Structure formats: structure tokens, C-alpha cells
Amino acid sequence: MRYVKWTLIALIVLFIGGFFHYTLPQHDIVRIVNTYEERQDIDGWTTLFWQEAGNGTVNQQSRDVQFIQAVRPNGKSIVYRNEDTGWGWPPYFKFDTANLYTEANDAISTKDNPEWVSVTHYGWRSEILSIFPNAIAIKPVSGPDARIIPWVNIIILTLLAVLILTLYRMWQQFRERTIEPLVEDVEDVLELADEKKDSAVDKVKRWFKR
Amino acid sequence: MLGFLRFLVIGFVLMTVLYGLLTVYVRSLTRERLEEEWEKEGSIGERDAYVEEGIKDYERSFRPKLLLLVYILPLIAFCAIFYVTNFM
Numbered sequence: 001m002r003y004v005k006w007t008l009i010a011l012i013v014l015f016i017g018g019f020f021h022y023t024l025p026q027h028d029i030v031r032i033v034n035t036y037e038e039r040q041d042i043d044g045w046t047t048l049f050w051q052e053a054g055n056g057t058v059n060q061q062s063r064d065v066q067f068i069q070a071v072r073p074n075g076k077s078i079v080y081r082n083e084d085t086g087w088g089w090p091p092y093f094k095f096d097t098a099n100l101y102t103e104a105n106d107a108i109s110t111k112d113n114p115e116w117v118s119v120t121h122y123g124w125r126s127e128i129l130s131i132f133p134n135a136i137a138i139k140p141v142s143g144p145d146a147r148i149i150p151w152v153n154i155i156i157l158t159l160l161a162v163l164i165l166t167l168y169r170m171w172q173q174f175r176e177r178t179i180e181p182l183v184e185d186v187e188d189v190l191e192l193a194d195e196k197k198d199s200a201v202d203k204v205k206r207w208f209k210r
Numbered sequence: 211m212l213g214f215l216r217f218l219v220i221g222f223v224l225m226t227v228l229y230g231l232l233t234v235y236v237r238s239l240t241r242e243r244l245e246e247e248w249e250k251e252g253s254i255g256e257r258d259a260y261v262e263e264g265i266k267d268y269e270r271s272f273r274p275k276l277l278l279l280v281y282i283l284p285l286i287a288f289c290a291i292f293y294v295t296n297f298m
């Protein structure tokens with residue numbers, strides 16, 4: 001039973017952590033090498049890792065998607081997709097896909113003369129599932145070792161902690177001021193009923209003793 | 211356009227839920243504070259009357275109106291995110 005409980009807790013923590021890791025913005029320092037546009041036939045459950053239809057596309061399953069190819073300072077490659085999030089989830093309200101595509105093309109550089117940029121993105125790259133992180137912004141940085149402080153994440157996580165704490169305090173207040181007095185009332189009633197029952201039983205007993 | 215409406219409706223509902231919860235919570239805190247105040251002042255007069263009077267004062271004051279920030283702050287945050295993502 002204990003293993004079941006801990007497995008369940010681990011799964012929940014993993015799920016919540018994964019959700020935030022997927023949704024919150026991250027910064028990669030990369031060198032952009034190319035951009036391309038490719039027809040995607042999106043199907044099955046991995047549809048959830050792509051943008052929904054509605055931002056200029058009617059058909060969810062088959063559409064052209066822009067991609068940005070980049071290389072990390074350690075030489076590993078990373079490919080981003082470039083899609084509008086629109087009014088949907090996650091709430092980045094990204095509508096400037098075409099502009100970002102232009103910026104990405106403008107930032108293309110060669111190995112000999114690298115131009116390092118910080119790509120803000122959310123999402124995961126998975127080769128097996130064929131899913132790509134969505135690029136949000138491209139900013140030039142001084143070099144491959146540039147330090148980026150994730151202010152947005154700090155603010156969002158702090159606000160979230162405050163919200164959870166507030167909800168917890170609300171629940172405590174509600175319990176203290178509303179539920180507990182009610183329970184006490186019920187207990188009083190029960191006690192009274194118990195006394196009545198006892199006295200009734202006594203009466204009957206006395207009746208039999210006679 | 212439909213997406214925008216959906217976003218607006220969901221956002222409004224969420225903010226209204228939070229606003230309602232906060233309204234009840236802060237009023238409950240005020241009530242508790244008033245009850246303690248009444249005791250500290252030496253339990254003079256009717257307790258319920260004292261508390262009700264204090265609640266009325268609270269509702270007339272500026273403080274419950276501060277809770278409207280629940281609507282205003284997300285709106286500002288939305289504008290900021292929208293601007294930063296698309297125009298910066």
C-alpha cells in the first residue's frame with residue numbers, strides 16, 4: 001500500500017513538473033544556421049504538442065509549419081518550430097510568427113563567423129515523437145557564455161506560490177470559521193440525542209426492574 | 211476571433227471565481243479582527259452589533275474596492291505579455 005501511495009505521489013509530481021517544464025519559457029544560446037518550411041501531417045496523440053487550428057489555418061491535420069535550425073555552443077543541433085500560439089494555450093499570445101521567421105533568417109551565421117543568439121522557447125524536442133519546441137523570441141547575445149536570468153519564470157513561480165498559499169489560508173479560514181462551528185453544533189445535537197437515549201434506556205430498565 | 215472570445219470568457223470566469231473567494235475571505239478576516247477587537251476593548255455592549263457595525267464600515271471603505279485589482283492586474287499582465295511577445 002505504501003508503494004502505491006508513493007508511486008502515485010511521484011507520478012503527480014512528475015506530471016506537474018513536466019507541465020511547467022514544457023510550458024514555461026526557456027532560453028537557449030545557439031547559432032542559427034537555417035530555416036525551412038515543411039508540410040506537416042499531424043496525427044494521433046502528439047497533436048497536443050502542436051498548435052491548434054484557428055490561427056490562420058483551418059485544417060488541423062495538414063499544414064505548413066516553419067522551422068528554425070540551430071546549433072548549440074557544444075556543437076549539438078536543435079530545431080525549433082515557429083507557430084502562432086494565438087489566444088490558445090500556452091498563453092504567450094504569439095502572433096508574430098512571420099516576423100520571427102524574418103529575424104531568424106537575419107540571424108543566420110556561419111561556423112567561422114558565429115553570431116550567438118538567445119532563443120526563448122517553450123516545449124520539448126523529441127526525435128522519437130517528432131515534436132519541436134516553439135520559438136518565441138530571438139535576441140542577440142554577447143557570446144556563447146552569456147548569462148540569462150529567467151525573470152519571467154521567477155515571477156510566475158513566485159506568483160503561483162503566493163496563489164497556492166492564499167488558497168490554503170482561505171481553506172483554513174473556511175474550516176475554522178464555518179465547518180468547525182457546524183461540526184460542533186452537530187456534536188452538541190448528537191450528545192443531546194445520546195443523553196436522551198440514555199435516559200430513555202434508563203427509564204425502560206427501571207420499568208423492567210419494578 | 212472565436213479563440214479570442216474563448217480566452218476572454220475563460221479569463222473572466224477564472225478572475226470572477228478568484229474575486230468571489232477573496233471577497234469572502236477578506237470579509238471573514240475582518241470579522242475575526244473585529245471580534246478580537248471587541249474582546250480587547252473589554253467586551254462592552256453587544257458583540258454582534260459591534261461586529262456588524264465594523265463590517266459596514268469596512269464595506270464603505272476603500273479596502274474592498276482594492277480587490278478589483280484581481281481584474282486589473284491580469285489585464286495589465288496580459289497587455290505586457292502581448293506587447294513583449296509581438297512588438298519587442
